[in-house]
Amino acid sequence: MTQNSSGRKRPNILITGTPGTGKTTTAAALAEVTALRHINVGDFANEENLTNGWDDTFDCYYINEDLVCDALEKLMEEGGNIVDHHACDFFPECCFDCVVVLQTDSSVLHERFTKRGYSDHKLATNTECQIFQALLDEVKENYPDDILVILRSDFLEDITKNVETLTSWISNLSPAV
Ligand code: ADP
Numbered sequence: 001m002t003q004n005s006s007g008r009k010r011p012n013i014l015i016t017g018t019p020g021t022g023k024t025t026t027a028a029a030l031a032e033v034t035a036l037r038h039i040n041v042g043d044f045a046n047e048e049n050l051t052n053g054w055d056d057t058f059d060c061y062y063i064n065e066d067l068v069c070d071a072l073e074k075l076m077e078e079g080g081n082i083v084d085h086h087a088c089d090f091f092p093e094c095c096f097d098c099v100v101v102l103q104t105d106s107s108v109l110h111e112r113f114t115k116r117g118y119s120d121h122k123l124a125t126n127t128e129c130q131i132f133q134a135l136l137d138e139v140k141e142n143y144p145d146d147i148l149v150i151l152r153s154d155f156l157e158d159i160t161k162n163v164e165t166l167t168s169w170i171s172n173l174s175p176a177v
């Protein structure tokens, strides 16, 4: 991971991955430790009314990507954001200093979906999404390799470990954090 030449004082981090891999849990824990701003894109779009109906596959609102990008532009320029979202292709490449892809073993993920009470269809679609590493492909298409970090998120200990890894990277980048 290297710092880009954006001039941001604090980094922007994207935490992405298949639904259920622990993006929100990890982003919230990281925000608490680092005092960076946690932006849950789905919640933000919902609160700001930047949505176009319900996406039954991913269990969230279809977000209006252009409007969300516009609405977040100032904050992203300022830096210091942890952006939590299951897709990554609509943010400009220069937005992020680090793109984290969380990965969970598909059988573990299957169990989490069952606990969430997902329908068979939703369960199959989301599990397949992880098996085929759809998110990782999307990230590789949209961001340079040197800002990409792949982290396992199978067990609770992984969350602690991942937060430590990311916190230390952030402190190295911006000693004031
Ligand atoms: P996402 O935001 O990626 O959809 P969440 O953070 O909402 O995922 O986590 C989904 C569920 O899985 C939650 O119940 C959470 O407590 C659990 N979970 C997430 N990551 C882990 C992990 N590494 N180990 C065990 N449980 C986890």
Ligand code: MN
Pocket (backbone or CB within 6 Å): 023, 024, 025
């Ligand atoms: Mn989430």
